[in-house]
Amino acid sequence: MKSHEEMSGTMNGKEAMESVVIKFAGDSGDGMQLAGTLFTDTVAVHGKEIATFPDFPSEIRAPQGTVAGVSGFQVHFGSSGVHGPGDAPDVLVAMNPAALKSNLKDLRPACTIVVDRDSFGKRDLDKAGFATDPLEDGTLDGHQVLAAPITSMTKAAIADAGLDNKSADRCKNMFALGMVYRLFDQPMDQTIGFFQHKFKKSPAIAEANIRALKAGHNYVLTMEAVPATYTVQPAARTPGTYRNITGNQALAWGLMAGAKKAGKDLFLGSYPITPATDIMQELAKHKWAGVKVLQAEDEIAGICSAIGASFAGDVAVTTTSGPGMALKTEAIGLAVMTELPLVIVNVQRGGPSTGLPTKTEQSDLLQAVCGRNGESPVVVLAASTPAACFDRAVEAIKIATEHMTPVILLSESYVANGAEPWKVKTLDELPAIHPPVLTRPDPAWTPYGRDPATLARKWVVPGTPALQHRIGGLEKDECTGCVSHDPQNHEAMVALRRQKVERVADFIPEQKFRGKGAKKLLVVGWGGQFGTLFGAVTELRSEGKDIAVTHFNHIHPLPRNTASIFEQFERIVVCELNSGQFANYLRAVLPQFTYLQYNKVKGRPFKVSELKEKFNELLAQ
Amino acid sequence: MKSHEEMSGTMNGKEAMESVVIKFAGDSGDGMQLAGTLFTDTVAVHGKEIATFPDFPSEIRAPQGTVAGVSGFQVHFGSSGVHGPGDAPDVLVAMNPAALKSNLKDLRPACTIVVDRDSFGKRDLDKAGFATDPLEDGTLDGHQVLAAPITSMTKAAIADAGLDNKSADRCKNMFALGMVYRLFDQPMDQTIGFFQHKFKKSPAIAEANIRALKAGHNYVLTMEAVPATYTVQPAARTPGTYRNITGNQALAWGLMAGAKKAGKDLFLGSYPITPATDIMQELAKHKWAGVKVLQAEDEIAGICSAIGASFAGDVAVTTTSGPGMALKTEAIGLAVMTELPLVIVNVQRGGPSTGLPTKTEQSDLLQAVCGRNGESPVVVLAASTPAACFDRAVEAIKIATEHMTPVILLSESYVANGAEPWKVKTLDELPAIHPPVLTRPDPAWTPYGRDPATLARKWVVPGTPALQHRIGGLEKDECTGCVSHDPQNHEAMVALRRQKVERVADFIPEQKFRGKGAKKLLVVGWGGQFGTLFGAVTELRSEGKDIAVTHFNHIHPLPRNTASIFEQFERIVVCELNSGQFANYLRAVLPQFTYLQYNKVKGRPFKVSELKEKFNELLAQ
Amino acid sequence: MSTIGTPAQPLFKPKEYASSQEVKWCPGCGDYAVMNAVQRAFSELGLKKEEVAIISGIGCSSRFPYYMDTYGFHTIHGRPAAVATGVKLANRDLRVWVMAGDGDSLAIGGNHFIHAVRRNVDMNFILFNNQIYGLTKGQYSPTTERGTVTKSSPFGTVENPFSVGELVLGAQGRFFARVPDTDVKLMAKVMVEAEKHQGLSVVEVLQNCVIFNDEVFDAITSKETRADNQLILEHGKPMRFGANNDKGIRLRGLELEVVTLGQNGITETDLLVHDATCASNVLHHLLAQMRLPDFPIAMGVIRSTAGPVFDADLAAQMKAEQERSKYASLDALFLSGNTFTIQPGTDKPDGIT
Amino acid sequence: MSTIGTPAQPLFKPKEYASSQEVKWCPGCGDYAVMNAVQRAFSELGLKKEEVAIISGIGCSSRFPYYMDTYGFHTIHGRPAAVATGVKLANRDLRVWVMAGDGDSLAIGGNHFIHAVRRNVDMNFILFNNQIYGLTKGQYSPTTERGTVTKSSPFGTVENPFSVGELVLGAQGRFFARVPDTDVKLMAKVMVEAEKHQGLSVVEVLQNCVIFNDEVFDAITSKETRADNQLILEHGKPMRFGANNDKGIRLRGLELEVVTLGQNGITETDLLVHDATCASNVLHHLLAQMRLPDFPIAMGVIRSTAGPVFDADLAAQMKAEQERSKYASLDALFLSGNTFTIQPGTDKPDGIT
Numbered sequence A, B: 001m002k003s004h005e006e007m008s009g010t011m012n013g014k015e016a017m018e019s020v021v022i023k024f025a026g027d028s029g030d031g032m033q034l035a036g037t038l039f040t041d042t043v044a045v046h047g048k049e050i051a052t053f054p055d056f057p058s059e060i061r062a063p064q065g066t067v068a069g070v071s072g073f074q075v076h077f078g079s080s081g082v083h084g085p086g087d088a089p090d091v092l093v094a095m096n097p098a099a100l101k102s103n104l105k106d107l108r109p110a111c112t113i114v115v116d117r118d119s120f121g122k123r124d125l126d127k128a129g130f131a132t133d134p135l136e137d138g139t140l141d142g143h144q145v146l147a148a149p150i151t152s153m154t155k156a157a158i159a160d161a162g163l164d165n166k167s168a169d170r171c172k173n174m175f176a177l178g179m180v181y182r183l184f185d186q187p188m189d190q191t192i193g194f195f196q197h198k199f200k201k202s203p204a205i206a207e208a209n210i211r212a213l214k215a216g217h218n219y220v221l222t223m224e225a226v227p228a229t230y231t232v233q234p235a236a237r238t239p240g241t242y243r244n245i246t247g248n249q250a251l252a253w254g255l256m257a258g259a260k261k262a263g264k265d266l267f268l269g270s271y272p273i274t275p276a277t278d279i280m281q282e283l284a285k286h287k288w289a290g291v292k293v294l295q296a297e298d299e300i301a302g303i304c305s306a307i308g309a310s311f312a313g314d315v316a317v318t319t320t321s322g323p324g325m326a327l328k329t330e331a332i333g334l335a336v337m338t339e340l341p342l343v344i345v346n347v348q349r350g351g352p353s354t355g356l357p358t359k360t361e362q363s364d365l366l367q368a369v370c371g372r373n374g375e376s377p378v379v380v381l382a383a384s385t386p387a388a389c390f391d392r393a394v395e396a397i398k399i400a401t402e403h404m405t406p407v408i409l410l411s412e413s414y415v416a417n418g419a420e421p422w423k424v425k426t427l428d429e430l431p432a433i434h435p436p437v438l439t440r441p442d443p444a445w446t447p448y449g450r451d452p453a454t455l456a457r458k459w460v461v462p463g464t465p466a467l468q469h470r471i472g473g474l475e476k477d478e479c480t481g482c483v484s485h486d487p488q489n490h491e492a493m494v495a496l497r498r499q500k501v502e503r504v505a506d507f508i509p510e511q512k513f514r515g516k517g518a519k520k521l522l523v524v525g526w527g528g529q530f531g532t533l534f535g536a537v538t539e540l541r542s543e544g545k546d547i548a549v550t551h552f553n554h555i556h557p558l559p560r561n562t563a564s565i566f567e568q569f570e571r572i573v574v575c576e577l578n579s580g581q582f583a584n585y586l587r588a589v590l591p592q593f594t595y596l597q598y599n600k601v602k603g604r605p606f607k608v609s610e611l612k613e614k615f616n617e618l619l620a621q
Numbered sequence C, D: 001m002s003t004i005g006t007p008a009q010p011l012f013k014p015k016e017y018a019s020s021q022e023v024k025w026c027p028g029c030g031d032y033a034v035m036n037a038v039q040r041a042f043s044e045l046g047l048k049k050e051e052v053a054i055i056s057g058i059g060c061s062s063r064f065p066y067y068m069d070t071y072g073f074h075t076i077h078g079r080p081a082a083v084a085t086g087v088k089l090a091n092r093d094l095r096v097w098v099m100a101g102d103g104d105s106l107a108i109g110g111n112h113f114i115h116a117v118r119r120n121v122d123m124n125f126i127l128f129n130n131q132i133y134g135l136t137k138g139q140y141s142p143t144t145e146r147g148t149v150t151k152s153s154p155f156g157t158v159e160n161p162f163s164v165g166e167l168v169l170g171a172q173g174r175f176f177a178r179v180p181d182t183d184v185k186l187m188a189k190v191m192v193e194a195e196k197h198q199g200l201s202v203v204e205v206l207q208n209c210v211i212f213n214d215e216v217f218d219a220i221t222s223k224e225t226r227a228d229n230q231l232i233l234e235h236g237k238p239m240r241f242g243a244n245n246d247k248g249i250r251l252r253g254l255e256l257e258v259v260t261l262g263q264n265g266i267t268e269t270d271l272l273v274h275d276a277t278c279a280s281n282v283l284h285h286l287l288a289q290m291r292l293p294d295f296p297i298a299m300g301v302i303r304s305t306a307g308p309v310f311d312a313d314l315a316a317q318m319k320a321e322q323e324r325s326k327y328a329s330l331d332a333l334f335l336s337g338n339t340f341t342i343q344p345g346t347d348k349p350d351g352i353t
Ligand SMILES: Cc1ncc(C[n+]2csc(CCOP(=O)(O)OP(=O)(O)O)c2C)c(N)n1
Pocket: B271, B272, B273, B274, B299, B323, B324, B327, B354, C058, C059, C060, C061, C062, C076, C077, C100, C101, C102, C103, C104, C105, C128, C130, C132, C133, C134, C135, C136, C141
């Protein structure tokens, strides 16, 4: 077995890189998420571009030491060129053989691999399914292996901190993190401060973690074989104040901001489901801000309570993922018929059915657009990056309340759990939101009378004197809102509901694309695969390729100028993490174009490399 | 007021007609459905082609005498050319002013109108919203009005039958029916037999009805002003034994027959909802045939119990309409993932939301095809006529069990409540059904091993010794069926599930079309609008127009030869009772063609006349 | 939020709460009587029209909101309790009334029903129990008596029905009343009490469906038998009933017993005195369980006890959090914790703010 | 269909019911003990592996079927009772076991749960009550005690929890038992009784989640306190408990009372004798309601009474209909009633057949 002393090769050639991908991998109990998060916080605070991708096992605790139990956290950071969490790690921290095994396929050539040598015993190897020791058998040839006795050194480092064995074991992750900090020449004060604050009341634990961190740092520092490593310059960004934020947190905050701008309380009716639960949990913390959270008995009660709250005047939201979305479709129809504002967030995960609950996918798009009984149009938006979740949430509330319509906001596991720096917005910077609330009797008013521009009806909430009225799920008379079975009226109402949603196109920004002048190939994407698509096209363009990219956040309705972009290109390829749902949608909405497809349904995001390969192939044809 | 004695004009020119449309309309309490049904039974027994369309108010009992409370039953019958219940009545029976009012717009010129003169008092006119008496004010000019004092004559006719006033009132409908029988020269013994049998224990009631019937008959008979009327020849049909059947009954019987052919018990898990309830009610009668019906607590329990029954080896079915369908979508995903046979019947009604529960529409097509989370393919069939519901139900079971897949069978209100003669099939005439059941250990077996032709896995039901296994909603290993989070496996399984459904195209008949040699315009329809589409095109062709029609019962997958039909035509127009769902589906599946649309979303079926107008317009361009 | 005194002068007469819509129930349907009772109760409570939100599901009874000149929402089948919970949380000043059939509340809506009961949201739930699905024309419901022949049970049902009261109590219910649709006065009285009760009040109306389940409550409600077959409860009063008011209910061990006053030396002091407000629900269970022919059917308020009210507690928690919050505004939240600044010109971070 | 004698020789040892799948619960999770108990019960009952169908929803506990070498179905969240009902109706010979968490069965699955109880389908429902959503990492559930801080209730819940036993009884339940996950022997015994009971048997397991709700049952199950805090019921036996077995339960009016034997002249004859089988459920309610610190927690079979079983009654009705049917076959049905024939050649009807 190679020890660190024997490690061959040096970590060269990486300093020049614009960005670096590092992956922390270990057993679920090894604290990899924490190590990754702390690392991210540090580099974010120091002004790097970052993108992260946590990847946990779907079992709460799969058997220790097995591949199924590996928990990973990938960070991509750099001064520029960070278009997603990165394809393959430049540096892998593998706390046990299983962590190594599960990442072997994905390694770049000449990767730096940090392993805990103490965890490579016979039983550990067996559990991970290694017949022979990969540190010994040539498996890692071509890589730079840093095999440190992490467990024993951590124990030694904190021997007299007064912790029991189990707690001591829990500090291993900090030893590894310390090593990484040293490898990347990053300061540790942020992380040290975290422990001091978090374990104020258990100073022994704080102390042990800090000691482990420093021990790891020192271990690398004092190892002569390891050169000073990567230095990544802070990214060139718009001046301003930034913070590191995950997609789900940004979405929750955006909802709060949107409700505030609309001058309304925020109501969330929701039921836990991976990967959407965090939004509810984040909002539940902010009771101080007037946020009402009902953890409902199921998804149906979640959306129905939100519809009730919307009727009664709150900005109402429900959050879920695919299976829960399925359960909400009947009630979405009610919101369509009663023309009440409602935001439905679907953080997509791998399907069908329970599917791959912790993996990412974009396969609920057609469900969002047309997965209801009857002609039941709603607005559909999609969030493209973690920080963008904030803006989309604000926009969803703006559209829902100003146009009196349900809005489905699609996020996806990859965006929801990923993180990136967010340029903090103040409420003043956000667009104004003016719901069509009516509080005083107006002789011209009828419950289904409409604004000529938006076709929105008025929002008259119970409690308003002299404007009592009744709404419901039966077809409504075009004007009075009374129940109507008239055939002409039904056809008119079906058309009105469709037009109202289509009119939203008058109020959203025009579609942009990158690659002015290109004409050969247009790459089309939507939702959370923004980063890698832009990354791949940007790289190809810098290689002089005739390619452009346009990415959709507004799914239904599409921006008005969409066709005028499409018609500039010889070929259009729609790239998505499903079997071609957006492509099929485009075929229905803009049938005049021919759409090629590039699809991936593996529960994983695109990689820049595979995209480039595909695009090169198409360009070569 | 014109009395029958004063009635001007004669009923001429109608004898020559191939077919006649007659509508019975009255207050909900007037027994119009019974009158219509009895009439239908009589003409069906006498070998006519028929199609019916009952049309009730969605309120159980809207206020008596109002337009909202009008209940109608339309019968189209003839020797040939009956392609649906007909556009506009040739004969209208209007038991009160409201019934007249609600049908005024739809009358053909020179229609025969039977009214109850006794019910045209001032209050009756008010309730119906007539300012002046339409029998007097010229409203009915051009029509032939037969204003009989139905109420008083009925009372008189049964005066000594021993009934109270209210019961006596209930015989008015039979008086009217008797009149119609006379008008169409139909025998009454069938109807008389019905009463004798049905009210065996209340001979007074039987007697009263029969007397009323005869009185009405005699009334027309003895009226000199009325000539002998229409005689419709029995239709030219394939020899055999026929019976009159509604779509829902045919569907229920088809399910029983299919299960029998599969050698399995039939299980229905369902929750009542208009217009699907009748299927459950019909099946509940046939416990003698081993049919298990669970009236579940809700739609979700309905489908979930069916999934459980399927797992345990029954042919399992769930029936519903749009809102209930929405609730079932999550569980359909489970059946997709576990690859269990399941038939889901959606009798479509007007949407969105509660919508127009008693009206017909075809707006749940895209929900059926793609209204689920994840990539979740299922087979989708659609029934085209009441009698065809039988065959589609048998086929749905055949496909579901032989291909181990959920099958969605779309019916629609119009087909479900309509009736036509069905050439009775014996079980021997039906195709054999061979589900891939495995009952003995087979070393090659794995839970997700597949038949190479169908890609179906084996159906191994609990209770089978030595083949215990576990299934579930998480992604499955391609072979072992164990839970798998492997990215490659997921992509492979998504593809397999899609291919399995697409392979069904190898086992269904080729698509047919009428209009060989035509090339200008192809009319495309699906589901229950078969009759009028065929009717309209047939008429146009007999007028020498360059037009053809193809009608789809197999929606997903499409028959293999679909494109080869489409490519024969210059233009394709897709006609459906929604905003263009099948058209959009075709754009996604066969994007090489351009699809024109003709849509109607009024809660009503197409009319031959409006179709012809539209097609002529397209042909003229 | 439901502290209502009886106003000196009612704001509106009962009929003035009616909307202009034509009422479309079948002639003779029990729903008319319930509407009358609700209007009387509103009048007596002096409710403003605009402060009332009537939420229903789907069913004959669920057409209720259309007929009232208040705010109303005819939602979807089975979900009114969930919708109403959202209404109440959005605006606690509203008087929220749920109108739902036995199918709506106990078949498809069973889950929302028991959870609303458990949470004890301050609203009134009027359960129109006609033991049948009326709107869909006569299938059995979860309250249909075993053996009943209906459209969907041609050979009689083989299902055990729920007992509404027992289910409510089993779900931790704190207010349960039962009333026959034939006694508008009692209905109105009970509805006033329901509105005054803080928390979820369930009122089960034995409602006759003249079309699909006619006379199912006849033994209980008919003129001839009602005095003997109904026990009208009043808090603090001994449990007496009968055409001659000479029967009563006595406790014997853990069971109830019908006794006749004057027989075997039994006097009123032997009878149980109704206590609707006691925390223990055992007596309420016993009362809710009484069935013909051995016992009369208990009517009136069976249980009415104070307890934590969800919407009130949530509001209190929000208020407390508001008071002790470390953030003055969302802006403050967004800028809290670990942030960093990029300076104009430098494009370099200047450290932690 | 559940008439099982204890076999002379068990078919399989408990461990032989395990599948080859690795068990993936957290080390220390109470679910392991439940599985042991189920395996023991299966062995004692002499069940064949292929006659068992284990149906679960989604949750940590719902992974159960994967670990058993029987037929199994890991369905969707909240629906196992509905799926299991279909399984049982399709094949009454199967032993159907539902495994479901408190969220699965009482939050999203609440409706199916109460309806399965009401219908009294012959199956066993093991409710893993850890008072938390485990799989989704720690949100409160409908059984979480008021005030508990969880991931979704950072300031403590303001919801009243269900009491499983009371809900079961309120839904007309006929078998309810409660067991702690710390007592495998008692669990196994109760599960044997559950399987033998004809109708729906609900067994509530107080199950410890070491990760998200650790020690929530400590007062009940810890070595030091369990004797004083558990009352282990046995049908026909007086209700005694306590570290010295000197405490007991006595009835006082409509309430229960803890007494000490030997004090104030109290002897065993003063104590209540457990009757799990009595038709009235009032005693069972009282037992299910007992809470610390005033009372011990009742364990074992609280109620077990015979009653009409849905699947049996349905089967009987089908058999009766079969016997008296006027149709010999579907062909006969299709040709019954009003039909008419078109003769070859003539194309004319020849009248009614
Ligand atoms: C999702 C859904 N499922 C089923 C229906 C059909 N449906 C409407 S009302 C009803 C039951 C009516 O019974 P109940 O709630 O007791 O009310 P009632 O008509 O007796 O007052 C049913 C099954 C529906 N509208 N929506």
